[in-house]
Amino acid sequence: MIQRPQTLLLALIVFLMVAALFLPNWEKISSDHKTSAVQTAFSLKLTYQSEVPERVDTRNRIYVAGMLILVAGLAGYSISQFSKRMNQLKIGFAITLSITLTLVAIMLGGKEGAGFFEIASEGKYGYGFYCLFVALFANMISNRLIRRDEHLVRSMDRIR
Numbered sequence: 001m002i003q004r005p006q007t008l009l010l011a012l013i014v015f016l017m018v019a020a021l022f023l024p025n026w027e028k029i030s031s032d033h034k035t036s037a038v039q040t041a042f043s044l045k046l047t048y049q050s051e052v053p054e055r056v057d058t059r060n061r062i063y064v065a066g067m068l069i070l071v072a073g074l075a076g077y078s079i080s081q082f083s084k085r086m087n088q089l090k091i092g093f094a095i096t097l098s099i100t101l102t103l104v105a106i107m108l109g110g111k112e113g114a115g116f117f118e119i120a121s122e123g124k125y126g127y128g129f130y131c132l133f134v135a136l137f138a139n140m141i142s143n144r145l146i147r148r149d150e151h152l153v154r155s156m157d158r159i160r
Contacts, residue, residue, distance in 0.1 A: 004082065004145075004149075005142075005145055006088075006141075006142040006143075006145040006146050006149075007079055007082065009138045009139070009141055009142035009145070010075045010076075010078050010079045010138075010139075010142055011075075011079065012134075012135070012138050013071070013072070013075040013095065013135045013138050013139055013142075014072045014075045014076050014079075016131040016132070016134055016135040016138070017068045017069070017071050017072035017075070017131075017135060018068075018072060019127075019128070019131050020041060020068050020128040020129075020131040020132060020135075021041045021042075021065055021068050021069070021128075022040070022041070022128075023040070023126060023127040023128035023131065024038050024039065024040055024126035024127070024128055025039050025040060025041065025064070025106045025109075025110070025125065025126050025128040025129045026038075026039040026106060026109065026110035026113065026123055026124070026125050026126060026129060027039070027123060027124060027126055028110075028113060028114055028117075028122070028123030028124070030117055033049075034048070034049045034050040035047065035048055035049065035050065035116075035117045036049075037113040037114075037116060037117075037123065039061060039106070039109050039110060039113055040061070040128065041061060041064045041065040041068055041128065042060075042061055042062060042064075042065050043058050043059060043060060043061050043062075044058070044059040044061055044109055044112070044113050045057070045058050045059075046058075046059075046113070046116055059112075061109055063105065064102060064105050064106060064109070067098055067101060067102040067105065068102060070098055071095055071098045071099055071102065071135070074091055074094055074095050074098065075095055075139075077091060078091040078092065078095070085146050085147075085149055085150040085153070086150065088146045089143060089146055089147065089150070092139060092142065092143040092146065093143075095139050096136065096139055096140070096143075099132055099135055099136045099139065100136070102132060103129075103132050103133075103136075106125075106128075106129055106132070110122075110123060110125070
């Protein structure tokens with residue numbers, strides 16, 4: 001049912017997870033602009049421009065992409081379970097847990113990337129990282145709305 005607000009919020013979660021797949025999650029540039037590190041959902045790229053030819057070291061981050069795809073799939077599946085609100089609540093808990101684990105994985109990847117050069121500066125988080133916080137908030141609101149619908153249906157069953 002598209003008109004339900006929780007369905008729209010779950011669709012927003014799917015959109016944000018797809019966006020987080022392609023937006024940078026974390027980046028750091030050295031003070032002399034010769035070394036940089038950029039983390040996306042698929043890789044952590046360290047670029048050393050001080051050497052002739054420019055050297056790029058890539059570290060795999062495919063598990064972050066897998067977790068983002070998992071969250072998008074769970075949110076899509078939760079949309080299809082609109083008549084089974086208890087299942088939606090269980091899936092909502094799984095989405096919350098998956099997003100939290102993804103945030104932790106991105107933060108740990110950023111710590112690893114920050115340690116390669118200029119340890120004093122940490123770097124900054126990108127739009128992909130903040131998409132996860134918006135998705136976490138949207139999931140929290142959709143779970144609350146699903147719980148409210150379940151409570152309303154239960155109260156109407158008592159009246160009959």
